[in-house]
Amino acid sequence: MSRPITFFVHHQGRGHARRTMAIVRELPKSRPVSVLTADPSLFDGFERDIEIVTLPNMIGAPVPTPALHDQPTPSTMHCVPLGLRPMRQTMRRILDHLDERDSGLFVIDVSAELALLARIASVPAIKIRMHGNRCDPGHRAAYEACTAMLAPYDARLEQSDYPAWARNKTFYTGGLCTSPTNSHDKVAARSALGLPADREIVVVMTGGGGAGTPYAPLTMAARAAPDTLFVTVGPLHREGHETDFANLVNHGWVENSSDYLAAADIVLASAGDNTVHEIARAGRPYICAPEWRYFDEQQRKAESLAALGAAIHLKIWPGDLDGWRELLEQARALDVAALQPLHDPHAASRAAVWLETTLERLWAGADEDPRIAAPTLSAIAR
Helix, strand or coil, X not given: CCCXXXXXXXXXXXXXXXXXXXXXXXXXXXXCEEEEECCHHHHCXXXXXXXXXXXXXXXCCXXXXXXXXXXXXXXXXXXXXXXXXXXXXXXXXXXXXXHHHCCCEEEEECCHHHHHHHHHCCCCEEEECCCCCCCCHHHHHHHHHCCEEEECCCHHHCCCCCCHHHHCCEEECCECCCCCCCCCCHHHHHHHXXXXXXXXXXXXXXXXXXXXXXXXXXXXXXXXXCCCEEEEECCEECCCCCCCCCCEEECCCCCCHHHHHHHCCEEEECCCHHHHHHHXXXXXXXXXXXXXXXXXXXXXXXXXXXXXXXXXXXXXXXXXXXXXXXXXXXXXXXXXXXXXXXXXXXXXXXXXXXXXXXXXXXXXXXXXXXXXXXXXXXXXHC
């Protein structure tokens, strides 16, 4: 019997969906796959035949009464407001789907509460790991509830304070990059993008999960290094008082971010999972400017990168010209040899093989004669 692998995909940003697609592409075609998400459009155009189940979007749903709103959150959970019909519908739809499909694995990217729900519902769960200060009771309970965890990054990027017992439950895929690329050739990339061949270029890149790169500090960078061309990719956060400069141009949201990285001499970007691994694959000096995320996710990842000498951890955006000049000099001196090994071109395939192996191991013998199967719950209880 070919039990399905079911994925829960959080719909904030694009990274969770793209990571899921990268892994699912590598699963055997014979393995049924279903995806539970509140934004099915994230999978538009995906070539693999999968079942997509639409969940209610609970973000922003109002709590019906002040008394319900004021109920304290249990220490083992993070986001469990009371009285929300969309939340009940979401949990019911997830449980009904897992039950109807008899899912063999529930891969959760990401939610601590759903790891607990899966264990209560007797479904083996795999939690996608993220960086951050996640030793609180909620995350600890989720890690304990999971059969295992999958970290889509190199084990060398692991936080030093992450407990050994949880590390032992984690499979490290190596740096998983979800964006395709054909070349890292700088000359070809600049020609394709219409960028000058003989000028220093700093590419400033942000993803879709936050408010965008702050524009004001970049205007100071443009003033500090007038001979350098600063090219921004992705959304910008403008405050309305900035002065524009000819050597600071915004190319907006693009689908070919890999080409921009190939064209760069220096990359200034956030610490999103895919962003880190794209830059590592391109092998460009990396100024890591972590964005605000829950549990200091990007700050902790930036710390790990800096500890390896793989990036500069930009804790505060420079507010003066000398600060920018010093930062750019530091970036020019970086040795990308510490960064490049953090990308593994086979990471998605390794993740898929590990999921397949885990599923087969957990369910080995499940379809044998029930009279010789494992002990029943009542037998264990005695």
